[in-house]
Amino acid sequence: MSFNDMMESGRGPGVIGMLMALAVLAIFTLLYLFAFDEELMGGGPTIESVIRNQIKEIEDYDTKISDGEKTLMKCSARVVVSNELSALNRRRPLIEDKIATSKKAVITANSNLTELSRSFASYKDQYRAFVRNKAKGEILPQLETQSGGNYKNVSIREVTAVGIQIRHDEGLKRIPFEDLPLAMIDYYQFDTEQKAVAMDMERAASIANEVAANVASDQVNQNKAKQRENEMLIKKDQMTRASVAKSAQIRLIENEIQLLQLERSKAAVAASSARAAGRIHIDQTANFDSRILLKQNQISALQAQIAQVRKNNQP
Numbered sequence: 593m594s595f596n597d598m599m600e601s602g603r604g605p606g607v608i609g610m611l612m613a614l615a616v617l618a619i620f621t622l623l624y625l626f627a628f629d630e631e632l633m634g635g636g637p638t639i640e641s642v643i644r645n646q647i648k649e650i651e652d653y654d655t656k657i658s659d660g661e662k663t664l665m666k667c668s669a670r671v672v673v674s675n676e677l678s679a680l681n682r683r684r685p686l687i688e689d690k691i692a693t694s695k696k697a698v699i700t701a702n703s704n705l706t707e708l709s710r711s712f713a714s715y716k717d718q719y720r721a722f723v724r725n726k727a728k729g730e731i732l733p734q735l736e737t738q739s740g741g742n743y744k745n746v747s748i749r750e751v752t753a754v755g756i757q758i759r760h761d762e763g764l765k766r767i768p769f770e771d772l773p774l775a776m777i778d779y780y781q782f783d784t785e786q787k788a789v790a791m792d793m794e795r796a797a798s799i800a801n802e803v804a805a806n807v808a809s810d811q812v813n814q815n816k817a818k819q820r821e822n823e824m825l826i827k828k829d830q831m832t833r834a835s836v837a838k839s840a841q842i843r844l845i846e847n848e849i850q851l852l853q854l855e856r857s858k859a860a861v862a863a864s865s866a867r868a869a870g871r872i873h874i875d876q877t878a879n880f881d882s883r884i885l886l887k888q889n890q891i892s893a894l895q896a897q898i899a900q901v902r903k904n905n906q907p
Contacts, residue, residue: 711869714862718874720781721859724751725879727780735760737771751780753790793851797844804840808833831901838894838901845894849887856880 732746735758743760750757755768756776769782815829859876866872 711862711865714858714865716781717855718859718862718876720783721876721879722874724780727751727756735767736773737767738773739771741767741771753783753786754794756780800840800844804837807836811836831904835898835901838898842891842894845887845891849884849891852880852884852887856884 727748728750730748732748733744735741735743735746737743743758743762743765745761747759748756749759749764755766756772757764757766759765769777769780769787772780772782811829811833815826818829819826856877859880863875863877
């Protein structure tokens with residue numbers, strides 16, 4: 593087929609185009625080899641080395657990008673922490689107010705608890721006085737103590753802070769609180785501190801009586817030595833001893849009055865507090881008033897006796 597025939601056919605231009613494309617590709621291949629081949633260009637970098645360098649640079653950039661992303665993540669975390677701190681700082685006044693309010697509530701609660709404890713202690717004292725006073729004259733067919741004592745036909749004479757005094761078939765007996773049945777201990781509200789105070793008072797009274805007795809005994813001995821000299825002097829000494837004993841009794845009764853007045857003040861405060869709070873209470877002030885008046889009458893009688901002794905002792 594001639595060139596003209598080929599051009600006139602439908603496939604002619606396509607074949608020619610393909611041949612021209614192959615020619616161009618061959619020319620560019622030769623140019624590439626001349627341009628980038630190290631041997632042809634006197635030892636310059638090849639395309640492979642350039643690609644390797646570029647790959648290494650890309651890897652370095654990837655590493656830097658990864659490090660940058662990690663740093664960015666840390667920055668993000670710090671930003672979050674900073675925001676949380678800012679939020680806490682904004683909430684700090686509110687939190688401080690809540691703390692201050694809580695502290696005030698605790699102080700108020702402690703104050704209320706102290707007042708309640710004081711009121712309860714006062715109520716217990718009133719209850720003790722009531723049930724112990726009510727027990728006087730109570731009859732018990734039998735009373736068994738924790739130590740094994742067994743008393744028949746018991747009549748309660750008095751209930752004190754130390755224990756109970758009874759009369760039974762075999763005589764009189766004071767049973768300490770610790771030896772009473774547990775039900776009686778609970779009912780009469782035994783208190784170790786009150787017992788300690790009562791025991792101290794008893795010991796003080798016993799010492800005072802012993803001192804007074806010793807003084808009286810000394811006076812008696814002296815008077816016996818002087819009896820032979822003058823009967824009037826003996827009588828005077830006897831009156832002096834009686835006056836000393838009565839003065840000692842007056843001092844003891846005055847101490848008892850002071851204690852009763854203190855208890856009355858506590859009872860009055862308790863009654864006032866109970867009335868102010870609208871609680872049911874037992875006012876024991878009248879009971880203390882009667883006991884104080886009785887003690888004062890005893891002092892007046894003793895003072896009158898002392899005055900009579902002094903009058904009789906005048907020459």
